[in-house]
Amino acid sequence: MVIRRSTPSDFKPYKRHPVTDAFDAIVIGSGIGGLATAALLARYGGRKVLVLERHYTPGGFTHVFRRPGYEWDVGVHYIGNVRPGSVLRAVFDVIGDGGIEWADMGEVYDRIVIGADSYDFPKGRERFRAAMKAYFPGEEAAIDAYLAALREALSGLGSFMAGKALPGAIGALAGPLLGRRTLAWAKRTTREVLEGLTRNQRLIAVLAGQFGDYGLPPAASSFLAHAMVASHYLDGAWYPVGGSGVFVDAIVPVIQAAGGRLLINAEVAGIAVEDDRVVGVRMALDGATIRAPVVVSDAGIVNTFGRLLPQDLARRHGLPQALATVRPSIAHLCLYVGFRESAQALRLPKHNIWVYPHEDHERSFAALDRDPDAALPMAFISFPSAKDPDFERRHPGRATVDVVAFAPYAWFERWQDTHWKDRGEEYEAFKETLAQRMLETLFEQLPQLRGKVDCHELSTPLTTRHFCNYGQGEIYGIDHSPQRFRQRFLRPATPIRGLYLTGQDIVSCGVGGAMMGGVLTASAILRRNLLSAIRQSAPRRTGGESEAGATLSAEGRARA
Ligand SMILES: Cc1cc2nc3c(=O)[nH]c(=O)nc-3n(C[C@H](O)[C@H](O)[C@H](O)COP(=O)(O)OP(=O)(O)OC[C@H]3O[C@@H](n4cnc5c(N)ncnc54)[C@H](O)[C@@H]3O)c2cc1C
Known part of the structure; x- marks a missing residue:
């Protein structure tokens, strides 16, 4: 298989390139979740996949927009855990055939500013521990307990995710069992856990200072969401060399190599179902039905169950009630x-800056509901x-x-x-x-x-x-409350045979989270644990990291 980088001419509009050939699967939406699913189906299943994207630029929140002399990413500021040898890195390497390079963001990845004080989050668990202890003398035990809680909360995450990918009855029985350990943490709020460790409100505010990454303040967010984000960056942060547009450029050729295509300006108006089995999608532009035995939706659970499926069918399967729980x-x-x-x-600087006027994140968040003319209660600068x-x-x-x-x-x-x-x-x-x-x-x-x-x-x-296409302009799909993580329907398989979900609503938001949604979805469709296959087949490239990153990973290996 000869892989190349795609160029804008690879992304053809649906109007001028109607679909005449047959596909094994259709993916609605070209966010990282949709692209990962399509690339994995192509790579491990040889499936010919059609990706339909309604926007004129592919990539979902990883897309880039340009103005004369400039370009900006819309939904990627930093990504953690992509050091060579990590699971996320292996997935990126496989779906992008080693074509995604990473630049290390340096010693500090986030700075939390509260009023006149600032707190840096340095790369590396031990350096983070030492920095927090230096900022908060007397809180050493709480900081140790916090880092232990992060580790403990994620110790069952692999099983929790595997439970989501298991099919039908096996999934229904084994899923909750597999996820038990993780759910015990997921059902507690971030504030509950942090208050259990310390009474120091400033320390709580600093530890929760990245709450913008999961969209809910400590009293409302699940500790699992907090733990996933905080741990994701503990080892430092990276940025894709060339900007986030490189994801689409590297991944689409992998889809094309198995005969697949990505079409832009290709809005799906509905999912076609016959006898409780998906048969394809109906296009918004011309009402045409494109048939395929498998349809994967990366358009978010609210769009998929609430708008794209025929609503009488959705009601028959209790989907409106399910949606009401998130x-x-x-x-x-x-x-x-x-x-x-x-x-x-x-x-x-390379690091991000989180700016808060005071240490009460709940009050900041609540202020948003009151007055659009008040000073902005928080900001993130990248x-x-x-x-x-x-x-x-x-x-x-x-x-x-x-x-x-x-x-x-x-x-x-x-x-x-x-x-x-x-x-x-x-x-x-x-x-x-x-x-x-x-x-x-x-x-x-x-x-x-x-x-x-x-x-x-x-x-x-x-x-x-x-x-x-997020109806309420949602930043992260559905919100990351304890309630969300209890929902069994947030999984790749749906009650409609042949219809699957992918992306950030499956496990969590974030490029890594949505991409792992793609791994679970492709695993569910191919009925195969793709994670172990990915680990074995990740391309071994030496040029996959910027010089700074390569040096640091060499250091990491030396320490190991
Ligand atoms: C401002 C912002 C900053 C962020 N910063 C970071 C960060 O620094 N690091 C990080 O890891 N994550 C970050 N994220 C989160 C991350 O970008 C997302 O969680 C992730 O990209 C979501 O991927 P997805 O595949 O689930 O969905 P999306 O990227 O939302 O893709 C869904 C796609 O489906 C398409 N679609 C919807 N309906 C239809 C339809 N009917 N027909 C055809 N296509 C359709 C949409 O147009 C879209 O392209 C940020 C997000 C935002 C908004």
């Missing part, structure tokens, strides 16, 4: 900022052009910064029936007010950027709804 995650704003100077000249060693080659003398903040969909609901780029002056004015507040937060953290902004553009929950 809630959409909060929406977000992202300010994309461009500068006519390089990241180096502007002294941009510096993609500093993280990507290839950015300067593509965009010499330019730099980019992203500022992300939560925002309830309700703030924007009144404009939901307007059209993209034509939502009216009031909407534009509201956006500009929010953008200026976010810029102010950026300048407070990096004063050297004041007066240097070349351009900025704000995305809102309506942008997410328009481009990614």
